[in-house]
C-alpha cells in the first residue's frame with residue numbers, strides 16, 4: 001500500500017470555465033492500493049460475497065431493479081427494497097449477518113477518515129459494463145457528518161461530482177483500480193454518481209466490471 005502523500009492529488013480549485021469548484025473535504029488518492037494490495041482486497045471481497053452474495057436491489061416504491069449489484073461487510077449493511085432505504089444487520093436474501101469488514105479496509109479507514117469511531121457498514125457495489133449509478137447524496141446515516149471512504153477495483157469508471165443541490169455544476173473524473181475517494185466535510189453532502197464503466201481498462205477482474213467499496217459510520221439505526 002502506498003502511503004498518503006506519495007501520490008495524493010489535492011484536487012485544486014480551478015474553474016476551467018465550468019463553474020465547478022471542488023467541494024471542501026473531497027479527496028482523491030490515485031492508486032492508493034498497489035496491484036498487490038488490490039489483489040489481496042479482491043480476495044477478501046470474493047470471500048465475503050461467497051457468504052453474502054451480490055443481489056440486485058430494487059428502488060423504493062417502484063420496485064425497479066438497480067443496474068448495480070450489492071452486498072455489504074460489517075455489523076450493518078445498506079439495503080434498498082420496495083419499502084425504502086435503510087441499514088440493517090442481515091442480508092435481505094439469506095437473512096444471515098453480513099461478513100466482518102476485512103482488516104485492510106479497517107486500516108484504510110484509520111489512515112484516511114480522520115474520524116474517532118470505526119465504520120459500521122461497508123457497501124459493496126458491483127458494476128458490469130452496462131451498470132450505472134444515478135446522481136445521489138448518501139443521506140441515510142444518522143451520523144450525517146462522518147466521512148465516507150471509498151475504494152475502486154477493476155475497470156475504470158466515469159465518476160461525476162456535483163454540489164449540494166441536484167442542479168449544481170458537476171465535474172467528471174475517471175476513477176481507476178486502487179483509487180480511494182474520501183467524501184468528508186462539505187463534500188459529504190454533495191451529489192455524485194457513476195455515469196459509465198470503461199470495459200477492458202483493468203485486468204484485475206478476469207471477467208471485467210468494477211467493484212466499489214464504501215465505508216460508512218451509520219450512527220443510530222432508525
Ligand code: MD6
Nearest residue numbers: 138148150181183194212214
Ligand atoms: C461508486 N460511489 O464509486 C459510487 N458514495 O461506485 C459512491 O456512491 C460514493 O464514492 C459516498 C462516498 C464515496 C463514494
Ligand code: FE
Nearest residue numbers: 136137138192
Ligand atoms: Fe454514494
